[in-house]
Amino acid sequence: MAHVPQLIIDLALILGAAGVTTLVFKKLKQPLVLGYILAGLLVGPNFPIFPTIADPETIRIWAEIGVIFLLFGLGLEFSFKKLVKVGGSASITGLVEIGVMLVLGYLTGYWLGWSGMDSLFLGGIIAISSTTIIIRAFDELGLKTQQFAGLVFGILVIEDLVAILLLVLLSTLAVSQQFAGMELVVSILKLSFFLILWFLGGIYLIPSFLRINSRLITNETLLVISIALCLLMVILVTNAGFSAALGAFIMGSILAETLYAEKIEHLMQPVKDLFGAVFFVSVGMLIDLKILLEYAGPVAILSLVVILGKSLNVTFGALLSGQPLKQSLQTGMSMTQIGEFSFIIATLGLSLNVTSKFLYPIAVAVSAITTFTTPYMIRLAEPLYHQIDKRLPLRWRNFLNNYSTSTQTIVAVNDWKQVLRTFAGILVTNTVVIVGIVLLCTNIVAPFFKRNFFDNLWSEALTAILALALITPFLWALSIRKIRTHSYNTLWKNRRFNRGPLVAMEAGRLILGVVLVGFLLDRLFSPVVALLGAIVLIVVILPVFTQKLQETYARIEKRFLYNLNARELAQTNGKVNNGSATKSLLPWDAHIAHFEVSPESECIGKSLQKLSFRERYGVNIAQIERGKKSIYxxxxxxxxxxxDKLTVVGTDEQLKKFKQVVDPPQIEPAPLPPEVILKQLVVDHTFPFLGMSIRNSDIRNRTHGLIIGIERNGNRILNPDPATIFEKGDIVWLSGDKQLIKSLEEYAEHVVETKQH
Structure with a gap:
């Protein structure tokens, strides 16, 4: 008999338990995450009543795989460009919330008498809200079109990014075991460098690779390639000293910028659901009920800290960013839970052996409690606002309204700000690329040459030539390329005292170029050779080959920008500029929402003029998307x-009424139609309608059927007349409801039994 590997047995237990709890929690209309955690508790080593996972190492492996795919899925939904779109309100609110909750978590842990590392990790655990739970709650409550929902989603984007930074910083602190300020600064700079490098390289290479091979890509190959890229980035990031979760998140966010983003997200959904379930089940496996009961008090305290702390901090942050009181309160009451990132941070502490064993089950328990209370907190927001608004002094109300209005005015960007932004973009992007190429050549290419081909001098010379060839276009753009934007020209012409700072900035670019070339040559040769080589390259060679370098850099830049914006260009069908109408400043509390027209809507087939949406509901249709066609x-x-996908402008109340028209509530599905069969009946002494006509037998109504034909004495009567009499020996062909025909046969048997008795 073949032996089944323990890994398969453990996976069967994990998925079996997850499948059962999924059905139960779906029936109870509760978040599936709680069901998965319960399933993990039941099959975990701390609950021996049911079959238990045999190998604890298996739990760790499955949890790590689950984290990778969970973060990869979050990255696919993230997109770095969302950071630009979330705006200042979401950024201010998110940073206020996270900063205060980090401090509040640390102080709470300190007050409970926990160690400094436990308190620090506790701050990270309670700082991040659950994207999964919030989206699910909004779907169930029908709030995704509300004005405050857009702010919530923006804050979640900020939280996702900060959570990744927290993973890195907490890992650094856990290893160093001390609050070394300089080490933290170096870690942040290192992380920023690699994030920019991976993003620039990924956007340039990966979409180009997918586009070149587009004819060969099927759903199967796209899924395999996506997972392969995810795991390759995980390996690359871990070798650079960061967590596997960061690598998965980065690759997901890079693929989110490609034309295949939606398809990859669709293909990855089952994989993400599967391994997400595995991760959350593994979370439940690590819960010890004895520890949980022992720390019931801290669980209750931390649940209150999360619910009250987040509702107050987010509300205050939203008010500070200029949001009205109602939207601020709704936003704050929506984010009173912790979720998937909290588990990941808690898992990090356990895996590094720097946190106590009680912290993990406490985090899970707090997540379960706050997840359960989330829908009720969201529903409570509007009634609470009305109560506060009634009792709020008129002076305070006027102050909040005036502050909200003043912060939403358009601020003109002056010329110096534009020029500094342009200079910063040029310096940062090109410097990161150059340093990345230098590190690649000196740390990988040079040792490879030494091991396999040449001695030290020749290998270093060839490495220098290769590196210089690769960095020259970026070096030209960094140091030599002329910046002649409108703002730059205005500053140069209008005021003479502007020219001094501009000249100094240009000189700084040249000096930075010399430093970077010197950095390359110094790693291969002596400092003197590095300095002379850098000066000659920057001052002599680059100006001579300006035309060629300009063409090369233009091709690189064009390819990068095309890859970066290809998805938006495809979605708008080349009409990017026409879409600006939907991005204009909106009056009062009107905002943009998106609806998909349901096939059950009464609007189908009617013109906008006949529907009169503006007159009836006060909303305006800004855009209709129909397949690949956009009607502005x-x-x-x-x-x-x-x-049809409608882009609509209106207030919350107007949009709520409008939604009932274009996307009416789902009605109970109609019962399945009866199964129609063709049945052969023999007319004998048991036939209940022997001697009766078809009409008098009422067989049509009894079976919801039709007499197709009768065979009588070798002759076939098709579509017999209703007056035809059933005679003994007839073979009747009846088409009708299977169940009703069966009941007719049972009725015939009953008649025979009655006659016999």
């Missing part, structure tokens, strides 16, 4: 079709 500011003759 549609006219009255445009008709509404099923699955």
């Amino acid at each position: 500011v549609p006219r009255g003759h445009e008709q509404i079709f099923p699955f």
